Amino acid sequence: MPGRRSPWMDQDLDDFRDLARTFCEKEITPNVDRFIANKEVDRDLWNKAGDVGLLCCSIPEEYGGGGGTFAHEAILIEEQARALDTSWGVSLHNGIVAHYILAYGTEEQKHEWLPKLASGECVGAIAMTEPGTGSDLQSVKTKAIREGDEYVINGSKIFITNGRQADLVITVAKTNPEEAAAGISLILVPTSTPGFSRGKHLDKVGMKGQDTAELIYEDVRVPVSNLLGTEEGQGFIQLMQQLPQERLIVAVANVAAMELSLDLTLQYVHEREAFGRPIWGFQNTKFKLAEVATEARVARSFVDECIALHLEGKLDIPTVAMAKLWCSERAQKVADKCLQLFGGYGYMNEYPIARIWADLRVSQIYAGTSEIMKEIISRSLPAPS
Numbered sequence: 564m565p566g567r568r569s570p571w572m573d574q575d576l577d578d579f580r581d582l583a584r585t586f587c588e589k590e591i592t593p594n595v596d597r598f599i600a601n602k603e604v605d606r607d608l609w610n611k612a613g614d615v616g617l618l619c620c621s622i623p624e625e626y627g628g629g630g631g632t633f634a635h636e637a638i639l640i641e642e643q644a645r646a647l648d649t650s651w652g653v654s655l656h657n658g659i660v661a662h663y664i665l666a667y668g669t670e671e672q673k674h675e676w677l678p679k680l681a682s683g684e685c686v687g688a689i690a691m692t693e694p695g696t697g698s699d700l701q702s703v704k705t706k707a708i709r710e711g712d713e714y715v716i717n718g719s720k721i722f723i724t725n726g727r728q729a730d731l732v733i734t735v736a737k738t739n740p741e742e743a744a745a746g747i748s749l750i751l752v753p754t755s756t757p758g759f760s761r762g763k764h765l766d767k768v769g770m771k772g773q774d775t776a777e778l779i780y781e782d783v784r785v786p787v788s789n790l791l792g793t794e795e796g797q798g799f800i801q802l803m804q805q806l807p808q809e810r811l812i813v814a815v816a817n818v819a820a821m822e823l824s825l826d827l828t829l830q831y832v833h834e835r836e837a838f839g840r841p842i843w844g845f846q847n848t849k850f851k852l853a854e855v856a857t858e859a860r861v862a863r864s865f866v867d868e869c870i871a872l873h874l875e876g877k878l879d880i881p882t883v884a885m886a887k888l889w890c891s892e893r894a895q896k897v898a899d900k901c902l903q904l905f906g907g908y909g910y911m912n913e914y915p916i917a918r919i920w921a922d923l924r925v926s927q928i929y930a931g932t933s934e935i936m937k938e939i940i941s942r943s944l945p946a947p948s
């Protein structure tokens with residue numbers, strides 16, 4: 564909201580916002596159309612971001628990161644949104660992939676991979692979803708069967724963000740296919756490993772510049788030391804522990820999209836005229852934008868509270884599910900109301916509101932669908948005493 568500053572901001576974060584904004588204005592805004600045409604960002608965007616300290620900003624400095632917190636990640640997400648970009652899969656690389664390694668990696672794994680993720684030498688991805696299963700993660704079919712000192716991985720993954728550019732894929736696989744959740748492990752798979760291959764870029768409704776791909780594993784052999792965690796079978800618990808941050812990332816991006824939609828629409832309705840007056844002059848426009856401003860403000864307050872809780876390590880799973888559910892569904896409605904006020908121009912891809920509207924749709928699907936969020940929330944509701 565204009566003039567409103569999140570309570571978790573401080574001077575260090577203001578400086579970081581300046582850095583992120585300058586980077587996005589220079590390296591992203593002028594290039595977004597090319598990213599969309601290529602269905603991926605330029606590979607050297609990662610290296611440039613690493614050079615200025617925007618990668619792994621919430622990873623400790625001893626592993627090459629910026630030594631910041633989730634607040635730094637939130638700012639980068641907001642500034643990327645402000646630059647009208649959804650192509651760069653940095654929030655997944657920074658806020659998800661690097662954090663699995665930080666949380667569960669051995670010292671050797673952390674020293675091997677985190678500095679490379681922080682410099683941009685290495686791009687990260689995480690592969691859970693398969694052609695046959697997404698929401699029901701316990702049913703993954705990809706297998707990692709131990710043979711001596713190696714895991715032999717076979718299977719396929721779909722809809723994987725950063726899939727084509729990734730150098731390292733955290734792969735969700737069954738080390739014990741006889742078990743459901745208890746059979747799941749996370750395994751670090753360098754994409755240079757023989758037997759690993761990728762399908763083409765997937766053609767999406769929105770987020771057209773984001774690299775989203777299918778991954779194929781055919782007798783991919785990695786050392787057993789690539790297991791993430793101290794023993795096999797911990798993968799499902801690790802996923803459940805890390806998914807809240809992933810869901811908060813989505814909610815932060817949704818709020819940024821709501822605020823941007825409001826700003827863009829306010830500007831447009833004051834410039835565009837119909838029946839001899841600006842579109843703003845119609846009561847319907849004022850009322851719709853009053854609704855949008857209220858929805859954006861409520862979402863901002865809730866997400867600010869969630870960020871503050873997360874910074875204290877107190878954000879619980881049902882609360883973040885509420886944030887993801889509410890912000891993703893509300894953002895879609897906000898973008899839809901705003902698009903309508905642009906008339907036919909709102910349906911043209913060259914108008915940012917059209918892209919925001921199309922890009923937002925997936926927020927109700929990835930990182931756990933709205934229906935799965937409702938499952939999680941409903942399980943937390945108390946039974947009557």
Ligand SMILES: Cc1cc2nc3c(=O)[nH]c(=O)nc-3n(C[C@H](O)[C@H](O)[C@H](O)COP(=O)(O)OP(=O)(O)OC[C@H]3O[C@@H](n4cnc5c(N)ncnc54)[C@H](O)[C@@H]3O)c2cc1C
Nearest residue numbers: 689690691692696697698722723724928929930931932934
């Ligand atoms: C652009 C994009 C990027 C993505 N990035 C990644 C990534 O980087 N890594 C990754 O692993 N995955 C990624 N995904 C996959 C995403 O997480 C899954 O698509 C999502 O979890 C849903 O799984 P599914 O597509 O198999 O749908 P399904 O699980 O088949 O669901 C189909 C429908 O059934 C509903 N449903 C399922 N179970 C229940 C239930 N118990 N109760 C009520 N309704 C239910 C769902 O809500 C949905 O409406 C991405 C997807 C997209 C589109």
